[in-house]
Amino acid sequence: MAKQQKQQFLITIALVAILCMCQQSWCQEQHVEPHHGTGSHVKRHPHKVHYTVCPDEAILKPCLCRRSIITCDEEMDFKLAAIVDAISAMANNDSTVSVKLFARLDIAFSTETDLPDNAFKEIVADGIWIMAAPNLKTIAPNAFQGTDNLTRSLDLRNCPQLDTAGLFDIINKFVQLNRLSLMNINLETIPGQAFKSLDRLIGLHIADAKLKSIGDKAFVGLPALRQLNLMDTQLSLIGKDMLAFSLNYDQKMNVLLKNNPLLNGSTFDPEALVQLGRPTLLALIAVDHNPRQFKVLAEQVFKPFLMSNAGNQLIMSSNGYLCPDKRNEWLVKDRKLNRRLFYDQPYKHTVQC
Structure with missing residues (x-):
């Protein structure tokens, strides 16, 4: 027994x-440990990852960043391209770290209808969570270019109009995904x-x-x-x-x-x-x-x-x-x-x- x-x-x-x-x-x-710019590379460790520190609030407005997790939701009235451009500019102006690795991007938007190629530019994230996009219809084949070879967690949800015909070709580019x-x-x-x-x-x-x-x-x-x-x-x-x-x-x-x-x-x-x-x-x-x-x-x-x-x-x-x-x-x-x-x-x- x-x-x-x-x-x-x-x-x-x-x-x-x-x-x-x-x-x-x-x-x-x-396991978030902000990077303080003491080295030239983002380090990966099976139990601990060194993430970049959050940008200044003024750069991200109206989005938020806490413990290297960037959050933009549908109530913030944001434009993804504008946020991406601001963070990319910050990354280009900071030579202390060759890659800006954020812990996660949490995104929910109500107006975006497509994600174009290279939609995230200089942003690299360990996790990308698109939590709600009721009007999103297309994701370009190279929308995640630059982060897709480093991202380990991908979450796509609540996109009721999405054309999924080429979705798995996109997903298969995330070679580090677990x-x-x-x-x-x-x-x-x-x-x-x-x-x-x-x-x-x-x-x-x-x-x-x-x-x-x-x-x-x-x-x-x-x-x-x-x-x-x-x-x-x-x-x-x-x-x-x-x-x-x-x-x-x-x-x-x-x-x-x-x-x-x-x-x-x-x-x-x-x-x-x-x-x-x-x-x-x-x-x-x-x-x-x-x-x-x-x-x-x-x-x-x-x-x-x-x-x-x-x-x-x-x-x-x-x-x-x-x-x-x-x-x-x-x-x-x-x-x-x-x-x-x-x-x-x-x-x-x-x-x-």
Whole structure:
């Protein structure tokens, strides 16, 4: 019993980590240490990054800067080009640091309709968060030129009119990226093999009510990926190669499927979960108004998943449950497999039918 409780505790911690990544901050700590101009380069360190100090308030008005995080929101009535020009001029006039690396740019604008090439000029940021742009329609192919080879966190959200046709070509230029969030950006499809050359990407969060399809092997080009969240979509099928990842049996993978109302325990291709390439923790989180969304787990889908790798596990939310149905007996009666199904509440590690 103690062993089972310990295992459930570890599973619960894992799920908390998964859900934590769904929040706006991704629980990402910013180790901000302003640079005081004593050297000629911005230093990178795996645990501590030296960021440039904030510009004078007069340069940024009406935007703000705190701890090297520049914030411009839609209520400030700002022009992005004007702010960028002012900061770029400051950078050109300061020879103490060759690169001005800010901790983050938090931008929300109501009037901008496009981001042109080289939109950020001399500004380089560890994180770029475009949090709301209701009228943004286009992002030029080289809009992030100059920062895209250094930025590690990119967040695009609440851009309901955005043309996403060339979006992944833009994203693939962020070669240092380790976290990416795409939320409510008019994303209807993710093409096959969408992600390339993002060898450092660890966490990928996608939530878009317009998303209906994901092409084959869209994520296979992400060798470091450890967390994939697919939320609030209109996906109606998990295809055979949709969740194929690069082979790495030593790296644990977390996949969160949450609030996808058209999915259920039978909307998976029979081979969808046997080609993951890694030991995988799969979380099936039902929508709040439909606790029976995953009431039946198709044997031809989930039994091969659990048997294909000893590290594969299932988590179901406490607001959803399996029904007393003969179609679930394969899991209820097999104690070894049953022990690898968990709920997101402590010590509910057996199927209660």
